[in-house]
Amino acid sequence: KAGVTQTPRYLIKTRGQQVTLSCSPISGHRSVSWYQQTPGQGLQFLFEYFSETQRNKGNFPGRFSGRQFSNSRSEMNVSTLELGDSALYLCASSWGTSGRGSEQYFGPGTRLTVT
Amino acid sequence: AQSVTQLGSHVSVSEGALVLLRCNYSSSVPPYLFWYVQYPNQGLQLLLKYTSAATLVKGINGFEAEFKKSETSFHLTKPSAHMSDAAEYFCAVSEYQTGANNLFFGTGTRLTVIP
Numbered sequence: 710k711a712g713v714t715q716t717p718r719y720l721i722k723t724r725g726q727q728v729t730l731s732c733s734p735i736s737g738h739r740s741v742s743w744y745q746q747t748p749g750q751g752l753q754f755l756f757e758y759f760s761e762t763q764r765n766k767g768n769f770p771g772r773f774s775g776r777q778f779s780n781s782r783s784e785m786n787v788s789t790l791e792l793g794d795s796a797l798y799l800c801a802s803s804w805g806t807s808g809r810g811s812e813q814y815f816g817p818g819t820r821l822t823v824t
Numbered sequence: 825a826q827s828v829t830q831l832g833s834h835v836s837v838s839e840g841a842l843v844l845l846r847c848n849y850s851s852s853v854p855p856y857l858f859w860y861v862q863y864p865n866q867g868l869q870l871l872l873k874y875t876s877a878a879t880l881v882k883g884i885n886g887f888e889a890e891f892k893k894s895e896t897s898f899h900l901t902k903p904s905a906h907m908s909d910a911a912e913y914f915c916a917v918s919e920y921q922t923g924a925n926n927l928f929f930g931t932g933t934r935l936t937v938i939p
Contacts, residue, residue, distance in 0.1 A: 713867070740925055752914065752929035765926050799867055803925060811925050815860075815867035 711736065713802050713816035721822045727788040730819045732800030734781050740764075740805025741783040742813060743775060746797040758783055759805045795823045826851045826917040830930035838938045843902040845933045847915035850896065856918035857898045858927065859889055863911045874898060885909070910937045
């Protein structure tokens with residue numbers, strides 16, 4: 710069974726631009742969560758989507774948004790990029806129906822560099 | 825609120841020696857706890873999880889963790905370290921919220937294995 714895939718793997722953008730990252734979950738998984746990983750703040754939860762609806766959201770500004778499609782694939786968008794948005798963005802998928810305790814499977818991440 | 829604290833940002837062990845990575849949790853309700861491993865330039869891989877079924881949890885690659893409620897701990901151990909165990913390890917707790925499935929991570933412990 711194929712794992713979680715994320716595209717692109719690496720991205721370089723300029724301050725003020727916007728960026729869209731993509732995540733394809735494991736087949737059959739309906740929940741997709743996004744996390745930001747930085748050396749200073751560690752791993753932080755961005756948001757979770759389940760059946761095309763945002764089910765939970767972390768403490769990030771409105772510049773960070775996401776969506777989920779009917780095939781469970783998800784995208785996250787960051788507008789008006791800032792230098793501090795440079796990070797590894799990780800996507801995780803799970804069955805999603807049992808709530809907390811569901812095992813989450815992570816993709817390899819997208820490394821975003823903002824210059 | 826749920827949180828985890830990982831004691832020791834760096835741990836070094838000799839090949840063949842015991843691995844002990846510490847994690848303490850804070851939760852007002854029975855926690856769901858996880859250990860993940862991250863190899864360089866990769867996403868997170870689930871090692872094991874605790875969901876109250878058994879206090880001693882066995883995971884992949886010879887790792888296990890013991891849930892101790894009296895000590896609010898969930899330390900990760902492996903009897904004999906291999907060179908391939910060198911990586912960063914994260915302890916995480918699942919948020920207590922109906923339907924929610926996001927994780928709160930510790931700051932991570934980087935394990936170095938000395939030949």
